[in-house]
Amino acid sequence: MVQLTDAAETAPSSDDVTAEALVARLRTTFATGRTRDLEWRQSQLAAIESLIDQREQEIEAALSEDLGRGGFDAYVGDIASTRIEVAHARKHLKHWTRGHKVKLPMSMRPGKAEYRYEPLGVVLVVSPWNYPAYLALAPLVGAIAAGNCVVVKPSEHTPATSALLARLIPEYLDSDAVAVVEGAADETKALIDTGLDHILFTGGTAIGRAVMEAAAPHLTPVTLELGGKCPVIVTPEANLDVTARRVASSKLLNAGQTCVAPDYVLVDRTVADRFVEALQAAITEFTRKDEGLARTVVNERHAQRLAGLLDGHGGTVVLGGEARPAERSVDMTVIVDPDTDSELMGDEIFGPILPVIGVDSLDEAIRFVQARPKPLAAYLFSDDGDEHERFLTEISAGGSAVNQVAMHCLVPDLPFGGVGTSGIGAYHGEWGFQTFSHRKSVLRKPTRPDPKLTYPPYGGWKEKLLRRVL
DSSP states (O other): OEEEOOTTOSSOOOOEEOHHHHHHHHHHHHHTTGGGOHHHHHHHHHHHHHHHHHTHHHHHHHHHHHHSOOHHHHIIIIIIHHHHHHHHHHHHHHHHTSOEEEOOOGGGOSOEEEEEEEEOSEEEEEOOSSSTTHHHHHHHHHHHHTTOEEEEEOOTTSHHHHHHHHHHHHHHSOTTTEEEEEOSHHHHHHHHTTTOSEEEEESOHHHHHHHHHHHGGGTOOEEEEOOOOOEEEEOTTSOHHHHHHHHHHHHHGGGGOOTTSOOEEEEEHHHHHHHHHHHHHHHHHHHSSOTTTTTBOSOHHHHHHHHHHTSSOOSEEEEOOOEEGGGTEEOOEEEESOOTTSGGGTSOOOSSEEEEEEESOHHHHHHHHHTSOOOSEEEEEOSOHHHHHHHHHHOOOSEEEESOSSGGGGOTTSOEEOOGGGEEOEESHHHHHHHTEEEEEEEEOOSOOOOGGGSSOOOHHHHHHHHHHO
16 A cells, blocks of 8 residues: 545545555546646646745755755755756757657658657656655656656655655646655555556665566666766876865765765875865865764664774774764764775765775776776866876766766756666656657658559569669
């Protein structure tokens, strides 16, 4: 059974409704053709924009309760990012939905050919806890832009934001076409078992595998936005002060609980000491007025996991190093030269801990990254154009940035997604529209001319001619 929000109510329903009944109701709506209409799509996108604008303070309050992240951090992470996505979709939707003509080979003429985009049907968006508003609403933008009915499943680990979305989405959007289901793994599995038309899941690699496994019996296509250890490479050609500030600010955001946050830094040994000093200075400057910045994590269990990474790493702690799991608190910590086979350098950290490892050359840094699973993002700091090209050519990652960290995900014209274990598929902007659409091929032929030589029986001169034409 799943708990969902009904259209006529302003608060989540207490009624239990089966996943099958919910999805059947959305399929009934989809069958009417309502969601294919461009005016409907634009009205729903405008409604998401209104939700963000009018309920910004409520969203910030929920984020503060769930993650200890309010004010400008909440604005940047969940409000502005969503607003960018929906404004871009509203502006370009008409262009995205146009058919695209293609040329016909001589053997197919006369005629016309095109491909057009059509919605998939009923799709599921499973959002994570680290940016619980943005990562629920941004995929919803793509799904609605494509003309689908949508089920949104917020994260159970951010209950205040989940409850807020369950209340606000049906208040602003057409709840015959968009539903919110609260719950955990059982509710998600029940929805997947209905045989949906697409699933977009954002979260960890292990759960991503479980989602893909659950979807496989139904041949439901999946987009998996996962994670990985995102590296930063710093060469002697980098501006170290700028590098330190940009790395520090991106790691401080949401206490490092960001899928594209820097997970570790590989810095040339000739500039390593200066970089570490600049990094410490930047973190100290950014946290001087708010000592609690980047300390609060999502829950005690996550804080306990991060506390475990602070033991047995074999490196030198030059900043921070303390964790208080009962308070959901972990200090922003910099660790220099940890053992590369330590637990710290194993799985994604996803918290305010940053290892910095010295390397002897760009070659060594590239080999280090290549020897590990492909990350969701990779970053290079250097003012040397040749180093830029080597980095972009030789390191495979879901996305890359040069002399910046994480900001590529706020460019709506860029696809956002992983590669290998960091994800399958992509979205944002037109890429999200395409993810939730089917590209349908269309061939139109006149009934005249209709030469008999194209029909059987074949052989002799007719076959010879057709072989040459085809």
